[in-house]
Amino acid sequence: MDITTGVHALDEILVWGGALTLIVGFATTLWRVVRAVSHLTGRATQFLDDWYGESPRPGVQARPGVMERLSLLEHLSRAVQHEVTPNSGASLRDAVDQANARLQRLCPDMPQSRCEEQQDHDREAGEGRPPGVPSPSPPADDS
Incomplete structure (x- = not known):
């Protein structure tokens, strides 16, 4: 073709x-x-x-890799956990518990906090609003 x-x-x-x-x-x-x-x-x-x-270069700092960063986060997590759990008396949680115990000894007849008083009051009233939120005022009578 x-x-x-x-x-x-x-x-x-x-x-x-x-x-x-x-x-x-x-x-x-x-x-x-x-x-x-x-x-x-x-x-x-x-x-x-x-x-x-x-690695560091002239004018640029070194950047750690993911494994280094995870290791640092694990270390920080252990430090935070040590502070928020009761242990040998050296943690922040131990200090708060100790301060609460001292306060309870100083004022045994006082409620734990005003916030708890407000929550108890709101529960009794059955309003269901968060603490500190005022109830609405009744409508004005225009007659």
Whole structure:
């Protein structure tokens, strides 16, 4: 099957135009793949830099990696837990408990707090409002 236009110069232009179109199409596809891989590689590099941390450079401080940060958070969590649980008497919780015990010895007939008094009053009244929220005033009679 011979497909030609009958004009030799036109046939040559069409063949070269088709070849050029294929080459440009393949180059464009290759460029898009290379660009996507480059972008993905850059993102993976950023992730790994964050994961492992970075060494200090001139003018830039070192950044700890994820495992170093988790270790620091575990250490801080242990320190906070030590302060909020009763233990040997050196924690903040022990100091608060001791202060409450001293206050209870000084004022044994006083309720725990005014806030508890207000909550008890609100419960008895059945209002269901949070403490400190005033009840609405009755509507004015315009007669």
